[in-house]
Amino acid sequence: MKSTVVRILYLLTGYLCVLLGLIGVLLPLVPTTPFLLVAAFCFSRSSEKLHQYLITHRIFGKLILDWETYGVIPFRIKLLSTSMMLLMVSYPLIFKTFHIGLKAAVVVTILCALAYIWTRPSEASLVKN
Incomplete structure (x- = not known):
């Protein structure tokens, strides 16, 4: 069951x-x-x-x-995801209407996501067996 x-x-x-x-x-x-x-x-x-x-x-x-x-993320996908993330978060960072705490949370979240993405291998041949 x-x-x-x-x-x-x-x-x-x-x-x-x-x-x-x-x-x-x-x-x-x-x-x-x-x-x-x-x-x-x-x-x-x-x-x-x-x-x-x-x-x-x-x-x-x-x-x-x-x-x-x-656990591979291809290099072109890393570049695309990085550029899209930076483009999407630029809006709240540019305008003054967003609280500084929200801006800080956005920056920290994006940096963590980017760190995770860029620490993954780009090719299966780079993975240690």
């Missing part, structure tokens, strides 16, 4: 993350890739068919598989 409930929760979370990822394709402030990575994780524990669909997807499949297997 418990494993069935857990499996259903993973499945529902996977669907929710796919939906949020699709919204992220349309809205610039909502990320797509992290939601699809979480969806792949959830589907790997609830539906092998849906997991296989994600890792064989023509656009996202290789990125998800590289992440699952080696």
